[in-house]
Amino acid sequence: MSEKRFPISVEVNGKPRIGEVPARLSLVDWLRDELRLTGTHVGCEHGICGACSVLLDGEPVRACLMLAVQADGHSVRTVEGLGKPDGSPGLLQDSFCEMHAMQCGYCTPGMLIAAHALLEAVPKPTEDEIREAIGGNLCRCTGYQQIVDAIRHAALRLESGKR
Numbered sequence: 726m727s728e729k730r731f732p733i734s735v736e737v738n739g740k741p742r743i744g745e746v747p748a749r750l751s752l753v754d755w756l757r758d759e760l761r762l763t764g765t766h767v768g769c770e771h772g773i774c775g776a777c778s779v780l781l782d783g784e785p786v787r788a789c790l791m792l793a794v795q796a797d798g799h800s801v802r803t804v805e806g807l808g809k810p811d812g813s814p815g816l817l818q819d820s821f822c823e824m825h826a827m828q829c830g831y832c833t834p835g836m837l838i839a840a841h842a843l844l845e846a847v848p849k850p851t852e853d854e855i856r857e858a859i860g861g862n863l864c865r866c867t868g869y870q871q872i873v874d875a876i877r878h879a880a881l882r883l884e885s886g887k888r
């Protein structure tokens with residue numbers, strides 16, 4: 726007997742997307758495997774590492790801990806949705822490049838999502854606020870300092886109107 730599937734309708738990066746998903750399919754698997762939005766990474770699959778972070782109605786969530794059916798009727802933004810409309814890197818992505826805030830890049834999508842949510846809420850964050858905002862995202866490579874610097878750099882660019 727084939728597994729029962731449920732219809733979902735989700736706004737993903739500003740576009741309406743529909744699907745028919747098994748009840749136990751995680752949101753991150755739907756995004757990556759069915760929508761081919763592979764910018765969102767899968768690490769621990771236990772809610773620990775933050776690599777799978779996406780914005781759900783503007784708030785960062787772990788997409789490995791959410792079911793795709795739970796996103797029905799909501800809006801999801803992935804790292805692909807942080808770029809400029811012409812497809813070039815957005816402010817934070819550009820700042821991460823400028824400040825060398827990535828090495829292997831595995832944590833980067835989740836860090837960008839956490840940083841984006843922070844700057845939306847607190848455009849001029851302190852270093853403590855930046856560290857707090859990315860505190861749930863693990864990075865094995867950078868030692869975090871360049872990531873903090875990149876987020877501060879993006880905030881300064883935001884303040885000066887240079888996007």
Ligand code: FES
Pocket residue numbers: 766767768769770771772773774775776777778787788789790
């Ligand atoms: S893959 Fe979701 S928190 Fe690690």
Ligand code: FES
Pocket residue numbers: 826827828829830831832833863864865866867
């Ligand atoms: S850059 Fe490798 S895990 Fe962060």
